[in-house]
Amino acid sequence: MVIKDPGERALRRATRVAIVVPVTLAVLLQVPWVSQGALMGAFASLALLVFSDYGGPLKQRFIAYVAATAAGIPLVIIGAYAGQYRWASILTMAIVALVVGLLALLRGLIASSQSVLLLATVLALTASTPSVVWPDVVSWCIGGLMAALSAVFLWPAHINMPIRGLIADLLEAVADASEIRWVHQGGLDELTAARQKVTAAVDNLHAKYDGNLLRPSGVTTADRALAELVDEASRLRYLQRWEDVSDHKDPDLQEMTGRLCSVVTSSLRKCADRLRGGKEPLSSEVLFQIRGENLDEMADWLAANRTTKDPGYLRKQIEDTFPLRITTLITSRITDQTIALSGRPGDEYADPPMRSAQAPVKPPSKTERIKAHLSWSSPWFRSAVRSAVALALSIAVAKSVSLQHPFWIVLGTLSALRFDALGTGRTAKQALIGTTAGVALSAVCIWLIGGNTAVWWALFPIALFWAAYTPGTLSFALGQAGFSFVVIVMFAIMSPPRLDTAEARLIDVGLGLAVSLLVSLLMWPRGVIETLYTRLREAMVTACDYYVASSDWMAGGAIDDRLLAEFRQRSHNTIDRAQEALDLSIAQRPPKTVAVGQWTALANSISHVDFAARLMPQAEGIVALRGDQRPIPAQLVGPLLAGTNHVRTELMAATDTMCDQMPSFDDDSVAASLDAGLPTLATSEPVRSLRAGIDEVLAGPDDWHGTGSDPRPVIATWLTDWTALFDQTAQILRAKGTATSEK
Numbered sequence: 057m058v059i060k061d062p063g064e065r066a067l068r069r070a071t072r073v074a075i076v077v078p079v080t081l082a083v084l085l086q087v088p089w090v091s092q093g094a095l096m097g098a099f100a101s102l103a104l105l106v107f108s109d110y111g112g113p114l115k116q117r118f119i120a121y122v123a124a125t126a127a128g129i130p131l132v133i134i135g136a137y138a139g140q141y142r143w144a145s146i147l148t149m150a151i152v153a154l155v156v157g158l159l160a161l162l163r164g165l166i167a168s169s170q171s172v173l174l175l176a177t178v179l180a181l182t183a184s185t186p187s188v189v190w191p192d193v194v195s196w197c198i199g200g201l202m203a204a205l206s207a208v209f210l211w212p213a214h215i216n217m218p219i220r221g222l223i224a225d226l227l228e229a230v231a232d233a234s235e236i237r238w239v240h241q242g243g244l245d246e247l248t249a250a251r252q253k254v255t256a257a258v259d260n261l262h263a264k265y266d267g268n269l270l271r272p273s274g275v276t277t278a279d280r281a282l283a284e285l286v287d288e289a290s291r292l293r294y295l296q297r298w299e300d301v302s303d304h305k306d307p308d309l310q311e312m313t314g315r316l317c318s319v320v321t322s323s324l325r326k327c328a329d330r331l332r333g334g335k336e337p338l339s340s341e342v343l344f345q346i347r348g349e350n351l352d353e354m355a356d357w358l359a360a361n362r363t364t365k366d367p368g369y370l371r372k373q374i375e376d377t378f379p380l381r382i383t384t385l386i387t388s389r390i391t392d393q394t395i396a397l398s399g400r401p402g403d404e405y406a407d408p409p410m411r412s413a414q415a416p417v418k419p420p421s422k423t424e425r426i427k428a429h430l431s432w433s434s435p436w437f438r439s440a441v442r443s444a445v446a447l448a449l450s451i452a453v454a455k456s457v458s459l460q461h462p463f464w465i466v467l468g469t470l471s472a473l474r475f476d477a478l479g480t481g482r483t484a485k486q487a488l489i490g491t492t493a494g495v496a497l498s499a500v501c502i503w504l505i506g507g508n509t510a511v512w513w514a515l516f517p518i519a520l521f522w523a524a525y526t527p528g529t530l531s532f533a534l535g536q537a538g539f540s541f542v543v544i545v546m547f548a549i550m551s552p553p554r555l556d557t558a559e560a561r562l563i564d565v566g567l568g569l570a571v572s573l574l575v576s577l578l579m580w581p582r583g584v585i586e587t588l589y590t591r592l593r594e595a596m597v598t599a600c601d602y603y604v605a606s607s608d609w610m611a612g613g614a615i616d617d618r619l620l621a622e623f624r625q626r627s628h629n630t631i632d633r634a635q636e637a638l639d640l641s642i643a644q645r646p647p648k649t650v651a652v653g654q655w656t657a658l659a660n661s662i663s664h665v666d667f668a669a670r671l672m673p674q675a676e677g678i679v680a681l682r683g684d685q686r687p688i689p690a691q692l693v694g695p696l697l698a699g700t701n702h703v704r705t706e707l708m709a710a711t712d713t714m715c716d717q718m719p720s721f722d723d724d725s726v727a728a729s730l731d732a733g734l735p736t737l738a739t740s741e742p743v744r745s746l747r748a749g750i751d752e753v754l755a756g757p758d759d760w761h762g763t764g765s766d767p768r769p770v771i772a773t774w775l776t777d778w779t780a781l782f783d784q785t786a787q788i789l790r791a792k793g794t795a796t797s798e799k
Contacts, residue, residue: 093195100199125200135180157440182463337402468568494540683762
């Protein structure tokens with residue numbers, strides 16, 4: 057059995073638990089009045105250290121532990137009084153589980169504290185009374201404070217989620233690949249190796265980020281910047297796949313491209329250094345200026361060669377610069393987001409001119425995010441309702457049976473409940489096996505040790521280390537065995553041990569597991585997957601609509617600023633909902649046979665379409681700085697709109713194919729690989745027609761009357777490349793969907 061413990065985080069956590077929880081319990085038992093709440097304090101330190109291993113700087117980490125402890129105080133008080141009445145207990149548990157489940161969509165501190173707050177409520181409802189509520193509150197606070205101090209002073213892990221470092225690795229890999237391609241003009245083997253490093257860096261980042269419900273959600277400015285950094289940095293791989301179409305490289309254009317690339321790679325490396333704690337100033341203004349200079353240089357080069365060289369040759373040369381041009385734009389955004397995340401004196405934002413239709417979308421507030429998910433179609437709402445029903449039903453069972461420790465029933469439900477029936481079943485099976493093993497070991501120890509408290513105290517830290525270390529490193533079943541042993545050892549310390557205590561543990565956990573299975577089977581048994589494909593389709597529709605609307609807006613069509621802003625907001629909202637469904641689906645931990653890679657590929661493609669739609673209107677501002685003509689020559693308007701509508705149709709068809717053919721969670725078909733069997737890509741007729749239109753413009757007279765050389769053919773070529781890129785994306789998505797159906 058392989059132990060998975062990168063950075064020895066589990067080892068450090070388990071060691072803290074093995075030291076702090078026994079010390080906390082020992083201290084609480086020695087204080088006469090407070091000793092009545094010793095159980096509450098011990099579970100507070102245990103839960104906070106095991107279930108809420110907060111990250112970030114030490115000061116921020118300490119505040120997070122204190123905040124979670126403070127949030128549990130009213131739950132302990134309410135639970136102690138409500139627990140005296142069965143229906144009040146059931147209602148209180150349902151409300152708390154529903155509210156906590158919905159607030160978890162804000163992620164970060166709130167999501168990390170979810171299990172702790174539920175545990176506080178469960179203990180108060182089942183093991184506290186008004187007569188001991190204040191000792192329980194004091195003990196809860198002492199346990200929380202002990203956990204907070206130990207997390208800061210006992211072998212703290214300075215990085216909980218190394219998202220910043222992984223982004224930095226990706227930025228450096230992209231910088232290396234870009235230099236090989238556009239500065240050093242490296243060979244295919246060298247470029248392929250560099251691209252593989254980019255792919256590995258992207259995969260490493262998303263392995264930590266996708267489906268991680270504890271990551272920042274974008275509620276604060278810094279959290280939002282980090283989330284956007286992941287999106288933008290990942291988008292750089294998409295552009296690395298664009299292959300050159302020209303057989304020859306014009307040396308003048310190659311030199312211009314190399315200069316631009318050098319500035320871009322320098323900026324990427326500076327951002328990477330800042331993400332690792334560096335202090336060198338960052339500037340997106342430099343990138344804005346170099347983009348303008350590069351466009352003017354390319355327009356001058358085109359004007360100088362327009363009458364002497366073949367239009368097709370000229371267009372192909374410009375097409376080959378497309379991925380670097382977009383990489384430059386993305387690098388500007390990455391620089392701004394890095395400054396927003398970790399700004400320092402001397403940093404400089406660019407201030408490019410833009411109209412209201414191009415202004416950034418205002419992120420939703422916390423209240424708006426929660427309101428957006430108050431719907432039966434929301435996976436977060438479904439998950440919260442399922443948890444509320446399961447835990448309330450467990451409380452009802454606990455209040456209706458005469459067992460030694462009825463709160464074990466609710467803990468059994470809480471430990472096994474997952475997003476779907478299949479996941480709950482898998483977890484319940486492991487929990488039952490582990491609990492049985494732990495109970496068997498406990499029974500043997502009770503028979504051998506009896507009432508020798510000193511031996512039980514000696515076993516306590518060993519049991520705690522076992523329970524805290526094994527779930528994430530070895531197996532969930534081993535962790536459940538350890539946890540069962542922990543609670544029986546704890547009660548053996550606090551009161552004379554009996555064999556029926558071990559028996560009660562097994563019965564209680566069995567009842568709790570049964571409740572979790574029943575609720576999972578009756579309420580949305582397929583979990584989030586029921587909404588995922590609907591959300592992906594919806595997001596692709598709105599993103600494509602936004603892309604077509606942006607083209608129409610630039611061409612001076614029926615779409616005005618107000619309508620374009622509406623399309624942009626609609627696309628933003630649906631993509632956000634699709635991303636939530638995707639994260640929850642990945643967190644659902646589907647079997648390996650499910651094509652999770654295809655979910656993310658489709659979601660990423662949707663994001664790229666939305667990104668292009670946001671970029672395209674910037675062409676109007678670029679041209680407006682140089683003249684008063686439309687950014688798209690009149691003879692290219694028709695072909696451009698035809699091309700964007702074509703890719704909309706193709707992307708929607710590919711999305712339908714993928715969603716129709718993707719296997720469900722209970723399907724044993726094998727997921728198709730995303731990297732094998734790529735189809736032979738063909739250039740569609742609308743793309744060929746659009747490129748032919750650009751060639752005709754280059755072959756005709758120059759009707760530009762603005763400042764400097766005409767930038768419009770260059771811009772039109774880059775806009776055409778977006779269409780060509782999405783046309784290829786649709787072919788790949790459709791082929792992958794078809795491959796899945798044939799498995």
